[in-house]
Amino acid sequence: MFGVTILGNNSALPAYNRHPTAQVINLCDQLFLVDCGEGTQMQMNLYKIKRSRINHIFISHLHGDHYFGLPGLITSYGLLGRVADLHLYAPPPLKEILDRQLAVAGTVLPYMLYFHPLKEGTMADEEKFSVECFKVFHRIDCYGFLFREKRKPRKINIEAASKYNVPFELFDQLKEGNDIMLNKELIKNEELTVANKPPKAYAFCADTIYTESLSEKVKDVDLLYHEATYLKDKTEKAVSRFHSTSEQAAMLAKLSNAKKLLIGHFSSTYESLDSFLTEAQAVFPDTQLALEGQSFIV
Amino acid sequence: MFGVTILGNNSALPAYNRHPTAQVINLCDQLFLVDCGEGTQMQMNLYKIKRSRINHIFISHLHGDHYFGLPGLITSYGLLGRVADLHLYAPPPLKEILDRQLAVAGTVLPYMLYFHPLKEGTMADEEKFSVECFKVFHRIDCYGFLFREKRKPRKINIEAASKYNVPFELFDQLKEGNDIMLNKELIKNEELTVANKPPKAYAFCADTIYTESLSEKVKDVDLLYHEATYLKDKTEKAVSRFHSTSEQAAMLAKLSNAKKLLIGHFSSTYESLDSFLTEAQAVFPDTQLALEGQSFIV
Numbered sequence: 001m002f003g004v005t006i007l008g009n010n011s012a013l014p015a016y017n018r019h020p021t022a023q024v025i026n027l028c029d030q031l032f033l034v035d036c037g038e039g040t041q042m043q044m045n046l047y048k049i050k051r052s053r054i055n056h057i058f059i060s061h062l063h064g065d066h067y068f069g070l071p072g073l074i075t076s077y078g079l080l081g082r083v084a085d086l087h088l089y090a091p092p093p094l095k096e097i098l099d100r101q102l103a104v105a106g107t108v109l110p111y112m113l114y115f116h117p118l119k120e121g122t123m124a125d126e127e128k129f130s131v132e133c134f135k136v137f138h139r140i141d142c143y144g145f146l147f148r149e150k151r152k153p154r155k156i157n158i159e160a161a162s163k164y165n166v167p168f169e170l171f172d173q174l175k176e177g178n179d180i181m182l183n184k185e186l187i188k189n190e191e192l193t194v195a196n197k198p199p200k201a202y203a204f205c206a207d208t209i210y211t212e213s214l215s216e217k218v219k220d221v222d223l224l225y226h227e228a229t230y231l232k233d234k235t236e237k238a239v240s241r242f243h244s245t246s247e248q249a250a251m252l253a254k255l256s257n258a259k260k261l262l263i264g265h266f267s268s269t270y271e272s273l274d275s276f277l278t279e280a281q282a283v284f285p286d287t288q289l290a291l292e293g294q295s296f297i298v
Numbered sequence: 299m300f301g302v303t304i305l306g307n308n309s310a311l312p313a314y315n316r317h318p319t320a321q322v323i324n325l326c327d328q329l330f331l332v333d334c335g336e337g338t339q340m341q342m343n344l345y346k347i348k349r350s351r352i353n354h355i356f357i358s359h360l361h362g363d364h365y366f367g368l369p370g371l372i373t374s375y376g377l378l379g380r381v382a383d384l385h386l387y388a389p390p391p392l393k394e395i396l397d398r399q400l401a402v403a404g405t406v407l408p409y410m411l412y413f414h415p416l417k418e419g420t421m422a423d424e425e426k427f428s429v430e431c432f433k434v435f436h437r438i439d440c441y442g443f444l445f446r447e448k449r450k451p452r453k454i455n456i457e458a459a460s461k462y463n464v465p466f467e468l469f470d471q472l473k474e475g476n477d478i479m480l481n482k483e484l485i486k487n488e489e490l491t492v493a494n495k496p497p498k499a500y501a502f503c504a505d506t507i508y509t510e511s512l513s514e515k516v517k518d519v520d521l522l523y524h525e526a527t528y529l530k531d532k533t534e535k536a537v538s539r540f541h542s543t544s545e546q547a548a549m550l551a552k553l554s555n556a557k558k559l560l561i562g563h564f565s566s567t568y569e570s571l572d573s574f575l576t577e578a579q580a581v582f583p584d585t586q587l588a589l590e591g592q593s594f595i596v
Contacts (some may be wrong), residue, residue, distance in 0.1 A: 072336040
């Protein structure tokens with residue numbers, strides 16, 4: 001299951017029981033935390049997130065509503081006796097801040113915390129997936145993340161393989177999509193395999209002003225998360241603060257040919273979120289609100 | 299009304315919907331925040347604390363569960379357009395950490411944040427109250443705070459004053475407890491005034507190992523807050539971690555001749571808090587649990 005669970009969907013000022021940004025991505029049996037606003041560890045308790053399964057944390061930028069929950073989470077991992085390595089991908093100054101916070105507390109973590117400074121390009125390249133990092137456009141250095149499954153091997157058609165008596169040794173070739181020679185006869189791959197599910201991709205666009213150029217970086221993703229801090233009557237305010245409106249998020253989804261759109265980072269000005277959905281769906285019908293505690297399939 | 303409202307009563311690891319340490323002291327029409335664990339600003343929303351009325355924040359020590367909510371609160375004050383001065387009393391390294399966090403976020407606060415490094419002695423000395431800071435005994439530098447009303451002027455007995463025809467100009471002398479001369483006659487103060495309520499004192503003992511010497515610093519207070527991280531079967535563990543048990547908190551209250559005791563900072567090991575109360579009340583009957591959202595009169 002490739003999906004995302006929302007832990008926080010509000011912008012900087014917590015309001016109406018909405019929390020600052022945090023999301024958990026479930027990909028290839030691993031959990032990835034993306035941003036960690038204040039209270040994220042409490043939200044994890046509330047929504048029963050198995051925090052021990054998180055080994056990679058990505059922080060988009062150093063506005064507090066995207067990382068003020070991180071020192072607490074890191075400390076709690078220590079108190080819980082974590083021993084597994086933890087990888088943190090974040091803007092460079094965060095390392096120095098965390099190091100200082102741990103030092104003044106006299107805290108020595110019982111696990112290894114590896115810090116990876118964010119930069120554009122591939123941040124993780126595993127057998128079954130990759131995570132890419134791309135620049136978005138905000139008041140300070142800010143990055144989005146693209147979680148992408150790798151092409152999955154074709155599946156053996158067991159019935160057909162039995163009929164041809166294909167030795168197991170050739171299965172790997174078949175899964176890769178190759179034809180095979182059997183008793184001097186060429187057998188086309190399609191006769192022995194079926195296609196697997198196509199690889200999926202999730203893009204998290206962090207905090208950003210609306211810009212068409214972003215669509216190239218998140219082209220054709222299955223699920224696009226784009227911030228929607230304001231409604232369209234506040235477009236000028238959005239621009240001045242390097243944020244986006246709900247309509248702009250939808251325009252970006254359309255431009256990038258995303259299959260589905262998820263919007264969040266709502267301003268604390270708004271108690272009801274209904275209009276965010278209406279305004280986005282007018283442009284891009286397959287839009288959902290990133291509601292806290294809800295999970296979305298990529 | 300001199301009182302304290304509890305926003306967080308748990309030790310470092312948030313559990314059972316209990317939060318890390320934070321308390322709001324209401325004294326002489328001002329609010330004082332003491333410690334600011336992660337999520338304090340959300341707790342303020344939940345319990346309708348008028349955060350704009352807080353002008354003084356005290357941080358006992360730099361373990362994260364006592365200050366990780368502070369950067370968020372300070373930033374939120376900025377977003378809310380605060381202009382009033384804010385005074386922060388905390389261990390010196392916190393200034394550098396906050397300055398760095400604000401700098402990397404490109405944040406310029408719209409109000410003045412005055413940093414006062416903690417040291418033993420009087421931290422605030424106002425007309426009607428004072429705040430003293432005293433060392434407690436923890437793994438790192440840690441301070442307790444003593445909020446003390448000043449002696450209140452005596453109240454004029456209006457009926458008696460009318461009878462003697464006392465001019466208003468002499469009221470201040472009377473309030474100070476002085477006798478007055480009227481038509482060459484000495485009139486005793488007691489005939490014209492009544493005593494005001496005696497000044498009260500609240501002591502917050504932060505995180506500390508149990509030590510009798512602390513009782514001298516909080517002698518005769520009306521309400522004593524003392525941490526009670528563990529139950530008495532974990533006394534050794536408490537000692538090894540520079541924390542106290544519920545029974546020890548009660549012993550300290552008894553030794554210091556406190557009128558009432560409030561216990562908090564419960565370990566996340568315990569879901570139920572009943573035994574904390576039982577064990578403390580066996581030694582010091584007038585004990586209450588520092589439950590979140592509840593207010594206690596000093």
